[in-house]
Amino acid sequence: MTKLWGGRFSSQTDILAAQLNASIAFDWRLAPFDVRASSIWAEELAEIGLLSSEEHQQIQRGLEQISSEIQDQSFQIKPDDEDVHTAIERRLFELIGEPAGKLHTGRSRNDQVMTDFLLWLREAGGILENALREVQQALIDRAETDLGLMIPGYTHLQRAQPILLSHWWLSHFYPLQRDRQYLAFLLKQANLCPLGSSALAGCPYPINRFRLAQKLGFDAPMPNSIDAVSSRDAAASFLFFASLVSVHLSRLAEALIVFSTTEFGFVELPDAYTTGSSIMPQKKNPDMLELTRAKAGTTIGKLTGFLSVLKNLPSAYDKDLQEDKPAVFSTFDSLSLILPVISGILRSLVVNPSKLSAGLDPTLLATEIADFLVLQGIPFRKAHRLVGELVKECANQGITLLQVSAERLAKIHERLPGQLNRLLDPHLAVERRSQFGGTSSESVKTQIVQAREMLHKLY
Amino acid sequence: MTKLWGGRFSSQTDILAAQLNASIAFDWRLAPFDVRASSIWAEELAEIGLLSSEEHQQIQRGLEQISSEIQDQSFQIKPDDEDVHTAIERRLFELIGEPAGKLHTGRSRNDQVMTDFLLWLREAGGILENALREVQQALIDRAETDLGLMIPGYTHLQRAQPILLSHWWLSHFYPLQRDRQYLAFLLKQANLCPLGSSALAGCPYPINRFRLAQKLGFDAPMPNSIDAVSSRDAAASFLFFASLVSVHLSRLAEALIVFSTTEFGFVELPDAYTTGSSIMPQKKNPDMLELTRAKAGTTIGKLTGFLSVLKNLPSAYDKDLQEDKPAVFSTFDSLSLILPVISGILRSLVVNPSKLSAGLDPTLLATEIADFLVLQGIPFRKAHRLVGELVKECANQGITLLQVSAERLAKIHERLPGQLNRLLDPHLAVERRSQFGGTSSESVKTQIVQAREMLHKLY
């Protein structure tokens, strides 16, 4: 037995064309799901009398055999196996003969492959959900460990205002929470069973699609057989999910790359997560963070490419849809590697407190003076300008705000203390931001409590 | 008054740099939302005593004046207005003088612009939700009107099996339902208030962020001030939503373009939605469908571009984030034009029943013979091959399946009727697919009922 569809054809497929057409190189990971769906399908065929009890038992035994061959990697893929479905049905023939030919009754590869894919996606989603939660957990743990450490907060990569390092760690927690929310959404939305849609028009035998769906762990059958075989929304949504996660991780990675330069020196990356140079003996390179950053680009490309594949497809099923699998599988592989690496880096990097505090120069506290003036009734806009001019003077004179004379300060406002030490104390500045979501210790502790709860729920 | 931040600077901004930097050309549509958020912000400043009652009233009166200037388009944007926020604060100064300078107390453009954007997004989302529902409604109505008409179902753009035209219309309903589900998800996820996060570290004054959020219609404040100013997940999600919708519409558009060729002739597009040629007097071109198709490409590009912008951004707020608005706004504009055009086309196109039925040649029914053989106990795989060979013979002899001799049929299986008319009746073939989700009349009517309900709920 060769192709599943040879009857109508007079000549063989061209060898390069066959190579272009074959998907077995990348769809083999669907094998366990294909066996499982086939087993349930056989059950339903038996229920409606299209398989005799004996045939049914033969098929189940054959599938069990195949299942263990898949698991222990002894399954032999043959050159003529164009895809995972063909390979498994071919093997079933070898094992049980004629009855194998009854398994494909009432189904088509069109509904079969989508069913396999969704079963895989559910499992893959679970793996990534856990890996994401691990990163979130590491961020919370860091936030707790590092409580008390201040760091310059940056905008435009320029020092802006002092913040708690813990506050910064947590700012990377929430995007991942949104990613988990989206993952849950997309898995739920995709949890409808395509099987029983056949090629596109529906199944001509009285299969109970609701029971079938339930047995395979779906919430319900897909309600329109054409949509069931032609939609790749689940794949596209997965790629967008992966893009968002990678973009979030790339932002964290970029910051850590900058923070671990000699110049910033805020953190040191552990040997286990850096590499050396083949030529410069002193180098410790943040390769893992750079690859994390790079994979964001690659993943965006996978999403883009697949959306572009989908665009304009006219019919229920077009072969173009086959491009879903290389894109989704390679993205899954890369993400399921990156996430634990990031967890590992977060857990093992070393913070350098002296470098952090060296970064808190008085200029970062300029806003505090403006805020003080506001409390004296000066409009913020005017206060901002007055302080801006003061900062410029300091820069010109090469002094810090702490060195401004009492006279100069008095000219700005009579109530300004003659010495700004207390006003420009970064610790007090941090604690002043005590509203919900702010950077004060209290606010951050509240976030930590909330974040721990969110690990086990979505909102 | 010129820039909001001039104090610290010694020289003017370069004129081309200022042009590159300015966002007023594309962020002006945030103006009404900016006024609304400012008005509520002033209320909260008054609550905590940072505005006197009189100042508060002046500000509110000024904002009302500005609001009506925005509405009647008499607001004058000046060359120095770098963005919508600056323009409005500048105008407030002109109207009420000094107290205007107090409005920016405790907030920053970083939290302000995200608040404005999310308020806009909520409104834009509502508009698109309605427009999507209109397209869905049009599809259901078509499905109801066209009940009884059969059409060849296609896979690979090759005739596959007969289906009900109504079944096909509905296959375009469900993707849009998923789009509405996703839109609802993203709007809910984004419904947290950034205001009160200030530049990145949180607000130093005792603003009640929960009340603030509530007044602006948000579910709660965003829980981390850094995340609040740096996240553009809502914009990215919107662009993905728009990409999915456009891809779905591009597939419908492509099919209708093909169906309205002279060769297929299944539908005729109304004059109101086609254009002519400047040189060929006979042409009626499906420009609107082609543009619908093309916009899918452009929208994918907007999504890609913006994800690529976001990638690698290290700090809380980087100016790069400003690229969210041209991408999102142009995508909204194009989608809010395309959706009603598609509704219009669906409602006014004319189906050509004679062309439809001409397409239902007996070859489409080949699977029926195989299915018949299965019911006689022949394995499907074998039945498929037998029929495949028969089809090939017919093609070689230039006859249809209806012209095969009784002898030849008997050779395949003794129970095969000598005349295949009834077995190859497309109507019966359609009605055989009566399982949930199949193409039979009953199944389609069930879908129509379900679909009508889904118009007013998400699942």
Next chain:
Amino acid sequence: MTKLWGGRFSSQTDILAAQLNASIAFDWRLAPFDVRASSIWAEELAEIGLLSSEEHQQIQRGLEQISSEIQDQSFQIKPDDEDVHTAIERRLFELIGEPAGKLHTGRSRNDQVMTDFLLWLREAGGILENALREVQQALIDRAETDLGLMIPGYTHLQRAQPILLSHWWLSHFYPLQRDRQYLAFLLKQANLCPLGSSALAGCPYPINRFRLAQKLGFDAPMPNSIDAVSSRDAAASFLFFASLVSVHLSRLAEALIVFSTTEFGFVELPDAYTTGSSIMPQKKNPDMLELTRAKAGTTIGKLTGFLSVLKNLPSAYDKDLQEDKPAVFSTFDSLSLILPVISGILRSLVVNPSKLSAGLDPTLLATEIADFLVLQGIPFRKAHRLVGELVKECANQGITLLQVSAERLAKIHERLPGQLNRLLDPHLAVERRSQFGGTSSESVKTQIVQAREMLHKLY
């Protein structure tokens, strides 16, 4: 021996991090080029006395041994081989011991990998250049074979004007010619040698980079060592080249998919390049053309993803650059499969002349009447309107332009013949377009001659 850079490190690389970091899975195809560049590098080291004659001979013998192991696929990759360079140097150690440690003198993996890549690119470019020329050749041959056949020309997928089928085939020749021009450009632009740039600062030993470049077949050394190790313009250009080719092929594929529908029926695809359905015995699906179309999307995604990777990279060499290879290699593989498949399809598809001529209905000739009126001095704009109205009348009355009464025609213009047969003869209409580039037989024959010449030159 394990990593090339272990000296400075206290602890082992994390196992997942190592997996993320390793590129051997995808860079192994550089092996023969790495050996070749190493061999030349060793020669130059010997020239300047950094290798003794004996060491040099040992290294060359070792490299020859490795070369044959690569060729006969007996080379054993070990788990610790992080990339192709490491693997080969590790093997060299096994074969010749200590002297192997001298090969990496004065070079870095940064300049090494780019040299290998460009050597590979030159070869890959040659393969694709030939494959492209084969497709062009097939198009010209078709144009010659099909001379005399007319086909409706389409705009907006609506019948527009009759053209020669050969003219249409040739319209797909010229885009590929531009692709070959661009390929030649990018290969020439990239033909500068990075070797001798070391990590980023240049080589501290008196290597003659011009001789080195020449021996490796480059035009010259790259003129700036930082640019040499950080540029990936060649990879990006290759991906754009591949995107353009794929887009061009996707347009041809799409047209052939449409032309091979039952409804159009202009061409029949050979069995060798179609596949069947697992469920519908009558199906012949244009899978290869659909995959050609789909790969355009995937390739666009590879380009996008890689450009997005490159964006924002700050230093000479960042690890992100490693993403060039999976993108470029997978794109090359897919293109080098698609091109010969398309050639095969072009050479073996069967044109159906009766379907072609059935498509040439008189309405396509409406412009001819307008053109006739122009020659009588009527402004084209007015002629267009008069004929437009005539076409509308015909459509309303259900007649063709050939059936319009002489009276009606006389009302348009006195000189219009009472019978339009000759004016509406598609053959004459085609021959009227005899200017350079037009669809007349003469013009098409001129194109064929020109195209044959262009096969062996670029412009």
Next chain:
Amino acid sequence: MTKLWGGRFSSQTDILAAQLNASIAFDWRLAPFDVRASSIWAEELAEIGLLSSEEHQQIQRGLEQISSEIQDQSFQIKPDDEDVHTAIERRLFELIGEPAGKLHTGRSRNDQVMTDFLLWLREAGGILENALREVQQALIDRAETDLGLMIPGYTHLQRAQPILLSHWWLSHFYPLQRDRQYLAFLLKQANLCPLGSSALAGCPYPINRFRLAQKLGFDAPMPNSIDAVSSRDAAASFLFFASLVSVHLSRLAEALIVFSTTEFGFVELPDAYTTGSSIMPQKKNPDMLELTRAKAGTTIGKLTGFLSVLKNLPSAYDKDLQEDKPAVFSTFDSLSLILPVISGILRSLVVNPSKLSAGLDPTLLATEIADFLVLQGIPFRKAHRLVGELVKECANQGITLLQVSAERLAKIHERLPGQLNRLLDPHLAVERRSQFGGTSSESVKTQIVQAREMLHKLY
């Protein structure tokens, strides 16, 4: 007069559909090119007698009038003008009546719009070519001015080896040279005239397309009329060119953003090219560099989107092609703003020599020790390991390489000097890299000479 094609239509275009269809909002910038091409076209119509001398003169006078209305912006666009071509022909009617109707003889908007576009592209290309050269000039000038300054060279954003700052500036020169090479290539490739191709089949009147091409400044006519109206390769190539330029600039911008942080402090950006914060008076933000970086993302998206639009288009001209203009024009606008801003920044930024030299810590010179050992005959691989271990020891002991004891050094190699000062002198290390393309003063001066020459030639 309304549409150019109304004759065949019974009802008006739907108002939203008309809005979707209209391109006048973005194609108006083609107006001067449309007038110029029309003027030449009229000349050719007169040559072959399709315009009388009087008609020709009327048309030319009308076009001159329109030309000046375009120039002084007094041209009134009307609601019914769907595109630039319609608007101009409509205006010509108003000015000269009936003869205006003869201008469109033998041409179609399909060939007309491509001709206009290519004329625009040639001009736009020239503008960008100059702006690119200005940036290159600024880089060379900086390289000359900054000769003598050393800076740490980075890989992986980790300090690697000392280099000349001038060498680094020049590393950003060469990518832009490649961009100019590519721009020249694409403009030459695109310099073929589409006019005379009509809708798709060629022109039925004896127009001399070679003379026409020549008058419009093209090298020749396009050789296939279908290709002439359906190719958008020039637009796609332009978008790729812009993507490459933006990616190159984004890498420079990213480096300058990092270099201008307080922590690095290598450069200070001038006030004229930075902006302030609305809330933090001390901030000086590199907004222009961030926008330069961000525009790379947006431009990649435009390229992606447009390639995705092109993919799968089946016929000669499909309306989808209209999406070329918004993509290309917005990209041109943004690039023609960014390039001079970058030139301005390069010319006005201030380098901080003390920060540069502070960055040259001895660790960067570790490779020098390894290189020294190589000259003593120790295999590089072994030397690398020995020095790596030394670096690790130093880090553990908190000392620099300069503080290593003579005993310890002797253990590595007897010839190692007891004091490493001279070996670790960054100046000497830089000068050692004196091969072509290396970072030594001589090599850099050679580059400067070469680069100045390259400003006025391509290779």
